[in-house]
Amino acid sequence: MDNLQIATPEIFLLAATCAVLVVGLFVNAKSNTVYWLSQLSLLVALLMSFTQSGGGDAVTGMSGAYTLDSFSSTLKTWLLVVSIGVLLYSRDYVGDRKIQRSEYFVLCLFATSGMMIMVSATHMLTMYLGLELLALSQYALVALHRDNSRAAEAAMKYFVLGALASGMLLYGMSMIYGATGSLDLNVIGQILAGTASDSPSAERTVGARFGLTFVIVGLAFKLGAVPFHMWVPDVYEGAPTSVTMFISTAPKIAAFAMLIRLLVGGLETLNADWQQMLAIMSALSVVVGNLIAIAQTNIKRMLAYSTISHVGFLLMGVVGVTNEGYSASMFYAITYAFTTLAAFGVLLAASREGHDVEVLDDLAGLGKRNAFLASIMMLSMISLAGVPPAVGFYAKLSVLQAAVGAGFAWLAILGVIMSVVGAFYYLRVIKMMFFDEPTDSVEIKVAGDVTAGLAVNGLAVIGFGLAPGLIMSASIAAFS
Amino acid sequence: MTFELFAFYCFAAIVVFAATAVISSRNPVHSAMFLVLTFFTCAGIWMLLEAEFLAVTLVLVYVGAVMVLFLFVVMMLDVNVEPLREGFVKYLPVGLLVGAVMLVEMIFLITQRYFKSDQFPVPERASADQLSNTEMLGELLYSQYLFQFEIAAIILLVAIVAAIALTMRRRPDTKYQTPAVQIAASKKGRLRVVQMPAEKRS
Numbered sequence: 001m002d003n004l005q006i007a008t009p010e011i012f013l014l015a016a017t018c019a020v021l022v023v024g025l026f027v028n029a030k031s032n033t034v035y036w037l038s039q040l041s042l043l044v045a046l047l048m049s050f051t052q053s054g055g056g057d058a059v060t061g062m063s064g065a066y067t068l069d070s071f072s073s074t075l076k077t078w079l080l081v082v083s084i085g086v087l088l089y090s091r092d093y094v095g096d097r098k099i100q101r102s103e104y105f106v107l108c109l110f111a112t113s114g115m116m117i118m119v120s121a122t123h124m125l126t127m128y129l130g131l132e133l134l135a136l137s138q139y140a141l142v143a144l145h146r147d148n149s150r151a152a153e154a155a156m157k158y159f160v161l162g163a164l165a166s167g168m169l170l171y172g173m174s175m176i177y178g179a180t181g182s183l184d185l186n187v188i189g190q191i192l193a194g195t196a197s198d199s200p201s202a203e204r205t206v207g208a209r210f211g212l213t214f215v216i217v218g219l220a221f222k223l224g225a226v227p228f229h230m231w232v233p234d235v236y237e238g239a240p241t242s243v244t245m246f247i248s249t250a251p252k253i254a255a256f257a258m259l260i261r262l263l264v265g266g267l268e269t270l271n272a273d274w275q276q277m278l279a280i281m282s283a284l285s286v287v288v289g290n291l292i293a294i295a296q297t298n299i300k301r302m303l304a305y306s307t308i309s310h311v312g313f314l315l316m317g318v319v320g321v322t323n324e325g326y327s328a329s330m331f332y333a334i335t336y337a338f339t340t341l342a343a344f345g346v347l348l349a350a351s352r353e354g355h356d357v358e359v360l361d362d363l364a365g366l367g368k369r370n371a372f373l374a375s376i377m378m379l380s381m382i383s384l385a386g387v388p389p390a391v392g393f394y395a396k397l398s399v400l401q402a403a404v405g406a407g408f409a410w411l412a413i414l415g416v417i418m419s420v421v422g423a424f425y426y427l428r429v430i431k432m433m434f435f436d437e438p439t440d441s442v443e444i445k446v447a448g449d450v451t452a453g454l455a456v457n458g459l460a461v462i463g464f465g466l467a468p469g470l471i472m473s474a475s476i477a478a479f480s
Numbered sequence: 481m482t483f484e485l486f487a488f489y490c491f492a493a494i495v496v497f498a499a500t501a502v503i504s505s506r507n508p509v510h511s512a513m514f515l516v517l518t519f520f521t522c523a524g525i526w527m528l529l530e531a532e533f534l535a536v537t538l539v540l541v542y543v544g545a546v547m548v549l550f551l552f553v554v555m556m557l558d559v560n561v562e563p564l565r566e567g568f569v570k571y572l573p574v575g576l577l578v579g580a581v582m583l584v585e586m587i588f589l590i591t592q593r594y595f596k597s598d599q600f601p602v603p604e605r606a607s608a609d610q611l612s613n614t615e616m617l618g619e620l621l622y623s624q625y626l627f628q629f630e631i632a633a634i635i636l637l638v639a640i641v642a643a644i645a646l647t648m649r650r651r652p653d654t655k656y657q658t659p660a661v662q663i664a665a666s667k668k669g670r671l672r673v674v675q676m677p678a679e680k681r682s
Binding site: 004007014018021062063065066100103106107110113117123125126129130132133136137139140143144146 | 624625626627628631632634635637638639641642645646649
């Protein structure tokens with residue numbers, strides 16, 4: 001038990017969550033106390049992980065199980081920022097729909113701590129436990145709207161498939177453990193590279209390759225990459241919109257971190273094997289995600305397929321096995337998270353009690369009803385489509401550059417073609433908002449702090465597009 | 481043949497017999513009892529491997545807790561197994577085929593060079609004066625793996641919170657009693673003596 005202080009943000013957040021859980025029992029269910037306490041805990045954790053990021057060198061602790069480096073502190077900071085946004089946007093939605101508020105916020109906090117653990121874990125056991133902490137909270141969050149049978153169905157699907165994927169991941173990890181005799185990813189890396197004293201024969205690494213395949217299946221499921229994407233549209237559609245927002249934003253950052261820690265941190269010497277698998281998954285994801293999204297009339301399903309295609313782009317940076325590629329993917333993951341956050345934030349703000357914005361027609365004429373929400377949605381859509389000057393353009397450009405630089409020109413060309421196809425359904429949303437007549441005339445009321453949050457979020461989408469250097473330099477620093 | 485080998489073969493034979501009986505016996509209660517026997521003998525095999533902690537856990541958790549629940553469910557639900565067995569003969573060839581393929585795969589894997597047992601280091605035998613593995617596990621769990629252990633605890637907490645949040649409902653129309661109010665009840669609050677003039681019987 002050394003260097004316990006590198007996990008202070010997580011330890012603080014977990015302790016604060018337990019406190020919030022207890023407070024939630026005693027306060028009035030209608031009051032916002034639990035909400036403000038949750039935001040406060042996230043904010044303090046954010047400050048803690050932000051101040052931690054000062055030192056440049058990686059510090060490992062807890063017998064190698066936990067690492068604090070610029071990679072983890074950058075991702076943790078963004079995870080917490082996105083989680084704060086998620087809580088802010090979902091507050092009124094959750095209150096109006098009679099979802100138990102205190103449990104909702106507590107589960108969100110638990111999920112966030114799980115993600116932070118995943119980001120820092122350099123030990124397969126820690127990583128798996130962090131993942132389960134996240135996944136279990138997510139299953140419960142999806143089902144939390146109890147009177148909604150669609151939510152129950154989505155939760156069931158998510159739970160069964162998620163458990164299967166966890167099983168695959170664990171099986172793969174156990175095979176790797178069998179081949180290398182260690183759970184510590186740094187040690188595994190040394191053993192497989194042949195630099196450790198007890199490195200196995202080349203024949204024994206076959207066991208590690210065997211495990212790698214299963215690990216990739218598990219990771220691809222958590223990311224939602226084709227062909228392990230079947231759960232994504234159903235869960236996105238069935239879950240309450242605020243939970244969909246949560247699932248589609250911060251966990252992608254955490255899953256990306258896990259991918260990097262496992263494949264680059266531990267199994268980099270097997271890159272010839274995982275490169276091909278990731279390239280195929282990336283190509284399939286951009287094609288399937290973009291093509292099927294066109295046919296969707298439900299906006300949550302459309303965003304689900306859009307997520308699948310973005311995961312394809314995310315993987316495109318990793319297939320090259322270059323540091324530039326990894327940092328491009330990291331940039332992609334971070335910017336994708338807050339761009340989608342803005343899109344879902346608008347959907348939640350435009351919903352009201354008894355009426356959820358779910359199908360595309362609900363957005364018709366949003367520009368006439370509430371120009372502010374419509375413009376934030378527009379920013380988010382052009383960013384997702386990859387139109388300059390929004391941040392999505394720069395993100396796409398850098399992963400495509402990395403793919404071309406690493407000799408995956410075919411993949412980059414496929415990505416460009418498919419993002420042109422994808423632009424159709426993003427621009428259709430903008431067209432509907434500004435050029436169609438409203439079908440609904442009820443005035444949209446948005447709380448002041450939500451308006452402020454959305455404004456900051458929209459500014460981030462456009463601002464980081466004009467000046468991507470801030471996130472990009474952090475991403476490059478994480479891999480140097 | 482050493483005694484150890486002899487014991488292993490005895491246990492292995494019982495495991496195979498009991499596992500077959502689990503799926504072939506007609507009475508679900510018998511199946512559950514055979515499963516208990518399977519677990520017990522597996523625990524014996526683990527004992528032979530000097531994994532006494534796992535053996536004890538298997539008996540305590542699976543036999544003691546899980547199987548008891550299982551038996552409760554089987555007895556309470558009164559499952560009619562006859563419909564489940566229909567088509568047994570019809571699907572038997574497919575089942576046998578799948579089983580055979582799996583068997584061949586397994587044999588193939590463990591006899592091929594990559595997964596052969598000589599590819600993996602033989603664990604050293606613990607000497608008699610070394611710690612028992614329960615103690616060793618305990619030391620590891622509370623020192624090196626303390627952080628992971630705590631996360632596991634948090635996961636259990638999440639499971640409890642989620643289970644309660646998903647199932648507990650406050651129903652305003654439920655009738656219930658509050659003992660404190662009941663005890664505090666006095667004659668004054670409940671009984672009213674009404675004075676009435678006497679009336680003649682009509």
